[in-house]
Amino acid sequence: MADERGFSTRAIHTVHYHGGGKGQPIAFPLFQSSSFAFETAEDQESVATGREPGYAYSRASNPTTDALEQTIANLEGAEAATSFASGIGAVAAAILAVVESGQHILATEQIYGGTYGLLTRTLPRFNISHTFADATDLAAFERAIRPETKLIWAETISNPTTSVLDIRALAEMAHAHGALLAVDSTFTSPYLARPLEDGADLVAHSATKYIGGHGDLIAGVVAGNHALVHKAHTMRVDFGACAGPLEAWLMLRGLKTLSLRMERHCANALGLARFLQEQPGVTRVHYPGLESHPQHALAKARMPGFGGVLSFEVAGGKPAAYRVLNGLKMSLRSASLGDADTLVSHPASISHSGLSAEDRAKSGVTDGLIRVAIGLEDLPDIIADFDQALKQVG
Numbered sequence: 001m002a003d004e005r006g007f008s009t010r011a012i013h014t015v016h017y018h019g020g021g022k023g024q025p026i027a028f029p030l031f032q033s034s035s036f037a038f039e040t041a042e043d044q045e046s047v048a049t050g051r052e053p054g055y056a057y058s059r060a061s062n063p064t065t066d067a068l069e070q071t072i073a074n075l076e077g078a079e080a081a082t083s084f085a086s087g088i089g090a091v092a093a094a095i096l097a098v099v100e101s102g103q104h105i106l107a108t109e110q111i112y113g114g115t116y117g118l119l120t121r122t123l124p125r126f127n128i129s130h131t132f133a134d135a136t137d138l139a140a141f142e143r144a145i146r147p148e149t150k151l152i153w154a155e156t157i158s159n160p161t162t163s164v165l166d167i168r169a170l171a172e173m174a175h176a177h178g179a180l181l182a183v184d185s186t187f188t189s190p191y192l193a194r195p196l197e198d199g200a201d202l203v204a205h206s207a208t209k210y211i212g213g214h215g216d217l218i219a220g221v222v223a224g225n226h227a228l229v230h231k232a233h234t235m236r237v238d239f240g241a242c243a244g245p246l247e248a249w250l251m252l253r254g255l256k257t258l259s260l261r262m263e264r265h266c267a268n269a270l271g272l273a274r275f276l277q278e279q280p281g282v283t284r285v286h287y288p289g290l291e292s293h294p295q296h297a298l299a300k301a302r303m304p305g306f307g308g309v310l311s312f313e314v315a316g317g318k319p320a321a322y323r324v325l326n327g328l329k330m331s332l333r334s335a336s337l338g339d340a341d342t343l344v345s346h347p348a349s350i351s352h353s354g355l356s357a358e359d360r361a362k363s364g365v366t367d368g369l370i371r372v373a374i375g376l377e378d379l380p381d382i383i384a385d386f387d388q389a390l391k392q393v394g
């Protein structure tokens, strides 16, 4: 039965541990154990073969990772969830849960660099083909669907130019063509978007980002219906890409403050975006919260905030962008996002360096583009840091 409680309540109270004795731990225990031992060989057989519930080996399941997966499933409005050693492990499992050799994936052209690598470098070796198309142009995107298209791959907010996709329209489109829709919701987290409620079939996250929230773990999650999550889970078991119990424990802790953190990330990002768009050396700011953003109305209608990532272009290409990056005194030069610390990067040289020049241009990743993954610091301090760095460039 659906849990009718609010998002923050579900993030905190989906699972509590009940052991023996009268006092119970508030934090779910960390079951840091590779395998589990049994009183009898018969018990071991019945659990290991799935005839009885229980835990046998942590690559398949573990009480702490189970607690995390139940919480994610609840937050996403999903029947089930499974967890991975990384976000890209989750992306790969979500894709392979759906697509067979000989089939085709239609993916949004503004896509995370690691997913681009998976689609262009590795999956073709297994006879899985792909096309990239602009999913903000729904008619053009639909024309790229082929009879053998089995999966549409989308991201809620794209990296780094922050295009916002219409997940409801994409789900309808996929289903009308006999395909499924899987969505990478890393940039939105379950707090800002719930793609399954909009009709998507699977949702994947790099939990390294907002779900963990503190820059101290690498992990991923996938949620969806029982049948698809079972297939994704089989990928995890067969490829060995399971999340460790400690990472699951850290994710459970991170989830308790997800809503608070996302609200602060969104408020800080909007404040910095508004500041940047007034600066003379800045030629363009990409942030869905700005009225000038092409999908501002869609984002406003669908999400309670506009995310914690923005990007901006400075005149003067890579040399100017590097001068700004090197001039920042508080913000840290790093490729990740979703941390408490504000992180900045140069997508053309880092996350999108593996793309062909043509695909990079299509993604809007210019040489003067700087990405900001806003942190949880005080907004005036973040603005002061960018102000002094931009003044150094002149």
Ligand SMILES: Cc1ncc(COP(=O)(O)O)c(C=O)c1O
Pocket (backbone or CB within 6 Å): 086, 087, 088, 089, 091, 112, 114, 155, 159, 184, 186, 187, 205, 206, 207, 208, 218, 219, 220, 336
């Ligand atoms: C949108 C998106 N998806 C997936 C990933 C991959 O996640 P991980 O680095 O945890 O493997 C990232 C990482 O930056 C990302 O930004």
